[in-house]
Amino acid sequence: MAVTLGLSRKLLRLATALVLPSFFTVAASAATAPGFVPGSANVAVADPTVPRPPGRSCVVPLFNGFQFTDFSNHPYTYAPPTGCGRAWSKVVLEADFAVTAGRQFDRTASLWLGGANIYFGTTQEPSATVAPTWHIERDVSDFASLLANPQSGQAILGNIVDGTYTGVISGSARLVFYPANILAPKVDAPDAVFPLSDGSAGGPVTLNTGTDTLSRTFTLPTNIERAYIDVFAQGQGGDEFWYSCVPDDLADELQSCGGGAFRETQVAIDGQAAGVAPVYPWIFTGGIDPYMWRPTPGVQTLNFLPYRVDLTPFAALLNDGAPHTVTLTVTGAHRYFAVTGNLFVYQDQGRKKLTGALTTNTLQGQAAAATVENTVTDANGVVGGKVTTSATRTFHTAGYLDTSHGRITTDVAQTVAFTNAQDFTIDATQYVQAIDQRASVASTTRTRVGAFGLGTTMEARYDFPLSARFAYAFDADGNIVSSPSHVTQGFTRHVTKKLGALTLYRSDVDNHIDTGDTLAFSGGAVTGHTGQASTQSFRFSDNLGSCYSRDIVTTTGTLTSATDGVGCTRGRNTLPWFTHPDGSPDTSRTEDPGSF
Template sequence: MAVMNEAGRKSLWVGLFGCIATCLTPAALAATSPGFNVGSANVAIADPAVPRPPGKACTVELFNGFTFRDFSNHPYTYAPPVGCGTSWSKVVLEADFAVTAGRQFDRTASLWLGGANIYFGTTQEPSASVAPSWHIERDVSDFASLLGQPQTGQAILGNIVDGTYTGVISGSARLVFYPANILAPKIDAPDAVYPLSDGTAGGTVALNTGSDVLSRTLTLPTNVERAYLDVFAQGQGGDEFWYTCVPDAQASQAQSCGGGSYREVQVSIDGQQAGVAPVYPWIFTGGIDPYMWRPTPGVQTLNFLPYRMDLTPFAALLNDGKPHALAIGVTGANGNFAVTGNLFVHLDRGRKVVTGAMTANTLQGQAAVATVDNQLTDTGGVVGGSIATKASRSFRIAGYVDTSRGRIVTDVNQTVSFRNTQTFAIDPTRYQQGIDQLSTVDSTTKTRQGPLGITLTTEIHFDYPLVASFGNTFDSAGNTVSAPSAVTQGFSRQFSKRLGHLLIYRSDVDNSIDTADTLNFTNGAVSGHTGQRSTQQFRFKDNLGSCYGRDVTTASGLLTAATDGGGCSQARNRLLWFTHPDGAPDTSRTEDPGVF
């Protein structure tokens, strides 16, 4: 909870420092990742696996050997593990997917349990000679309240298998439970999870326009102390390449999609604006040029990360015992975004009714509006210049709850910014489009208990950079000759937590890829490709001694090198078991607004 009791603090600090003393070694703490084979065409990513706590684990299979040939959902059942107790230090979702060699699109994949999303991502595309396979992991400890009871779930992975599209996708998934012990105490997981999905079985909801919303009416317990919303917004269909779009007035001239490039997630409670989130520009393995993503896909392409929004200032409102409408929308949606979310709540176990109030909300009434600077020119059919789109807004949302341990005040200040500059060079010999985009978040949350309580401050900074260029060259008859493409994409997250001026925890995550390829054409059809190369670099560090680095390079569709330990002492990866090196939110442990 926001402030732990003495027994809870003692067990956690014993576990923390006991593990630092006994477990911070490469053998014990280095994340276990699939092996790499230089010269292989199989999937190769630099992302870390989920670090595991000490102790024996129990595994519960969700499904095994599912095959996905059509758009039917695949249900499964879940029962809590036997012999692992009910107190867990960590729960990890593991899944393995594969697709047979042949022709197949990238497909969206999602796993659901009790209507809640526990995995969201896309698949690797195969080739005529390569049948790729890949492994994903996700820390799902925050779903402990859901996992304590039998549940039904389903895997959703729509696919088409026919005479043209021949790739059959298969998959298996399981949950791995780690019982709490003195070196790995029980996680302070949320007391309840409320899915925002398509019905009780789960599923994303399609938002086709900026006015569409995913809305669910919830009646929560009357003793909510903290609340967080994880949101996913995946561009599909006309919004798959939303970052390449220009305003409708320039779409014909730029020969690009309309609707503009500004996208932002909006969250409201009973119509009152409650938070915003940037949209990550995920690029699927068939995106722009499929060869760029073989064998290393884009950032988070196979395993999306949610954006976690702090709704704690609204706790007093949610505690009134009345139904409340929680809604998610996407500004600028233009057919369509697949959206889902999970609301996590922590309860005051010492009081059945918690009262309080919201004291500030400067987000309410702010419009999500971007400015556009159009510098395109058209001289006799030769188009050049740029279109720059910018949006930024700052806001403060604050509130308090009177808990069994005293008043807890939460004050959230955020600045969310977006910029997208597109350049064009269009003439009879070429079509060239360039994109330079950056979404950023600067968030500061101050939490204080009691009139004399010391303020605990958490700060988070996000960067979502995307730089891309792509186009076509034409011969004198107007036929496409080549299509060169290049993409640099990143995800950066810096977190810090201070008690007064004392630094409690800091972590830094940086995940980036740089890739390029050129498609060659003969008689209007792709006849080959040249120059494929990519480098993915992943870095993680914290102030407790954890460090992870991995560099993966490819050329001509094959892995050329995979090097560990970049940026780490003695070039060795070391990860404490409770860290989130992938950059996923962790408000139940290291990023808890309590001491630790």
């Protein structure tokens, strides 16, 4: 009876969360998106901002007007808000950045609090006449346990300002807290967060090879019910364009980077494989052809999303009171990846120590990627053909815990697939490299409370498509005269949560960009460009009536149009406050089967 009553209370909480907030939505006018000015050269993205709960808010500044002109870190301090209590329905990170007109590289930016990463992204490149500004938002409600106490933090944004690189980057950031109320209940946040960073102040860790590791050892609570790790793995240096790399034996012939084209983050607990995270092919605003990303950058370029790995089947191993080492590695890393993560745990409030077992783990020892080389160099030195790399991992992890609500079993089944096909044509007049890459995840998580309890199922599908074509045309003397480039890039996520055969929640996210440009050269230097054009389309919907649609169109480096509400009822964007329309990880009552 205790298990049944507990489940009923949680179903009631779920019903409250799903029904009441639908009357308090954020709506945008149809047709023209607000805040966008056609003809503007400033940053324009289709991504949604974080929906906000009803009621008042409290703002806590983290820093104001920091200037980033070197590679020193910028510390700040945080104290919890006053007058907002300690029960919050949502906490949102807001940050604003700018760079002065001039010449400057794109730079990696990250924000840290209590050693934990709360933001990771890159910056927009300026031009001689355009000083871009941009705004980012992140739902950081999962850090509520950390935010309950004073913390030290730092902003990391390395930059060079000298006679050549003149762009000065500046930024400000704040946290916005929304007190829980009857219409917006307290967030179902993890009870603790354990950062995987470079030290107590926080910072990414550099992994130069596939055997380098980010390892942290924790003594964790002994009553963990659920555990997740959010992973960031950003390719830099020789790995910035990792999706264009080929095996070492072909690197010289194909005039490309070595190390192959397969990258994947692996998660291990005490040396035992526990999960994998596909690496998203982020393209920075200076990547391939900088003009392609003005004024609309690539998917997530300014605001990366982490990939969340469910470690709940391993909770019984973590609950023994002994130290445990969590390790991240990047398969194929080739100088280098910047890596970090956050381990989130939910605890059983009715029992101090939980027992159980990991019952299944078929991930250990699975094979990595296979590469097929079909390139040919003829007698005249003309190179042509294809290099194809593929990897598929199908695995199953399962475990159980004896909790204060009864025995909880968790079963995670996943197929993680990767393909990268590259076509080359190289001769005296041209160099062409065409890339067709796709990473996908199909995941099913089943959770059951007690031998006869209702079972919940969460099905998730992720797809990360990338198509890119780089080309160089040469004159009779072998000098580059033009370079046409084209990129399409996407992020899709489909999530369905069921109670038995009943669908409780379903959501879909689709973020795609299509962009192209042609560089002109003279004497080995870029002299101009033509044909810049891009479109970004962002869609979010769910079975509760949520609908978000925005289309951004640009030409010749300026915004042509920004259109909202296409396909939505009455042409209006409608987002309940508790949704995650950006596709970020969510362990709230709507999307996580373990929340029962």
